Amino acid sequence: MASNKRWITLFIIFVIISLASGCKGERKPIEERCDYDGVKIEPLYAVYFTLQDGSEKKFCSIVCAFMSFSELKKKVKEVMVVDEISGKKISDSQAFFVESEVVTVLHNKNRIHAFGNREDAEKHLKRFNGRWNENPFR
Ligand SMILES: [Zn+2]
Numbered sequence: 001m002a003s004n005k006r007w008i009t010l011f012i013i014f015v016i017i018s019l020a021s022g023c024k025g026e027r028k029p030i031e032e033r034c035d036y037d038g039v040k041i042e043p044l045y046a047v048y049f050t051l052q053d054g055s056e057k058k059f060c061s062i063v064c065a066f067m068s069f070s071e072l073k074k075k076v077k078e079v080m081v082v083d084e085i086s087g088k089k090i091s092d093s094q095a096f097f098v099e100s101e102v103v104t105v106l107h108n109k110n111r112i113h114a115f116g117n118r119e120d121a122e123k124h125l126k127r128f129n130g131r132w133n134e135n136p137f138r
Contacts, residue, residue, distance in 0.1 A: 032046070032058060034058065034059050034060035034061075034064050035057045035058055035059060035064075035068065036059055036060075036064035036065070036067055036068050037060070037064055037107070037108070039060045039064075039105070039107060040060070041058060041059070041060045042060065042104075042105065043082065043087065044082055044084060044087055044104075045060065045061050045062075045082065045084070045104040045105055045110070046058055046059065046060065046061075046081075046082050047059040047061070047062055047064070047065035047079065047080070047081050047082075048079070048080040048081075048089065049065065049068070049069075049072065049076050049077075049078070049079055049080075050076070050077050050078040050079075050080070051072070051075045051076060051077060052075050052076075052077050053075070057072070060105050060108075061104060061105040061108060061110035061112075062081070062097075062110055062112040062113075062114065062136060063105070063108045063109075063110040063112065064105075064108065064110075065079070065136075065137070066136045066137070069136070069137055076137075078091065079091070079092040079137040080092065081095045081114040082114060083095070083114060083115055083116030083117075083120075084104075084113050084114060084115055084120075084124075085115060085116065085117075085120045086116060088116060090114075090116050092114075092135055092137045092138070093135070093138075094116065095114045095115065095116065095135070096114070096115045096116075096117070096118055096120075096121035096132075097112055097113065097114055097115075097121075097132070097133040097134065097135055097136065098112070098113045098115065098121050098124055098125045098130045098131070098132060098133055099111050099112050099113070099130055099131055099132075099133040100113060100124060100125065100128035100129060100130030100131075101128045101129050101130070102124075102128045102130075112133055112136065113130075
């Protein structure tokens with residue numbers, strides 16, 4: 001009888017251990033990382049390239065996207081930036097770019113901001129001592 005109990009105890013311990021380790025291995029949320037410097041992407045400041053072959057590149061900031069753009073230029077089919085106000089993805093041709101005192105991504109000191117409409121861009125520009133920036137992807 002005594003040895004039987006020991007087996008049951010061992011069995012329970014085994015179950016607990018396997019449950020615990022199973023939980024640990026559970027899927028982590030997939031983090032979006034910058035294709036240029038591997039930094040975690042803040043969706044509000046992200047830039048996306050669609051290449052000719054249909055693949056996508058994503059970047060943490062306009063600075064990183066611009067660094068890669070010179071290299072990928074011929075392969076880039078479409079550039080999408082994010083409107084800082086609404087968080088919506090917009091085509092770079094529709095965006096207004098402003099360079100200001102506000103840094104969006106700390107590690108590379110990105111100061112270039114993208115906006116979906118002119119009023120928002122102007123507001124930011126006046127408030128943060130900014131100036132208009134040409135579309136870096138044209
Ligand atoms: Zn980056």
